[in-house]
Amino acid sequence: MGFLSTLLKGREDGIRARVRRRIFGGGGPQSSPTRPAPPPPPAPAEAALGLHPEAPKDVTPPDGYEVVLHKDALKPGHVTEIIIGGRAIAVAHTHEGLRACSNTCPHADGPLGEGTLTGAVLTCPYHGWEFDLRDGSCLTNPSAKLPIFDVKIVGDAVCVKL
Numbered sequence: 001m002g003f004l005s006t007l008l009k010g011r012e013d014g015i016r017a018r019v020r021r022r023i024f025g026g027g028g029p030q031s032s033p034t035r036p037a038p039p040p041p042p043a044p045a046e047a048a049l050g051l052h053p054e055a056p057k058d059v060t061p062p063d064g065y066e067v068v069l070h071k072d073a074l075k076p077g078h079v080t081e082i083i084i085g086g087r088a089i090a091v092a093h094t095h096e097g098l099r100a101c102s103n104t105c106p107h108a109d110g111p112l113g114e115g116t117l118t119g120a121v122l123t124c125p126y127h128g129w130e131f132d133l134r135d136g137s138c139l140t141n142p143s144a145k146l147p148i149f150d151v152k153i154v155g156d157a158v159c160v161k162l
């Protein structure tokens, strides 16, 4: 009987059950009364990092710069990826202040915004190459270089020259 019921009504979490719930509501005649509520959406990366919800909009950045973050958004020792002007950059809060670099690792395109930060050294999450964010030098492979972008704080805004 269970197989026949499933064949006719569909699975409890299948598309037919979802359509029935949408039509008849959550407690519709065909839905399961014990179906658990869906899990809450995952916390956005911004919340996990303690990022301020938005970069200030009332700041005019210097020529060639873009506003990327609120100045208090990134906790010390954290790094994050930001898409700005169609480009992915990584912004890190080092012990010497905020630094910005390309988000793309020169080794094999690893996402440096997901790397780990120790002092001013950013470690790629893919294969562990280390980069000094003060000058972009690679501590693992001296022939590699990471593009570094100039950072200025204007009012409450972190501005990056792209």
Ligand code: FES
Pocket: 105, 106, 107, 108, 109, 110, 124, 125, 126, 127, 128, 129
């Ligand atoms: S992709 Fe970054 S170390 Fe390999």
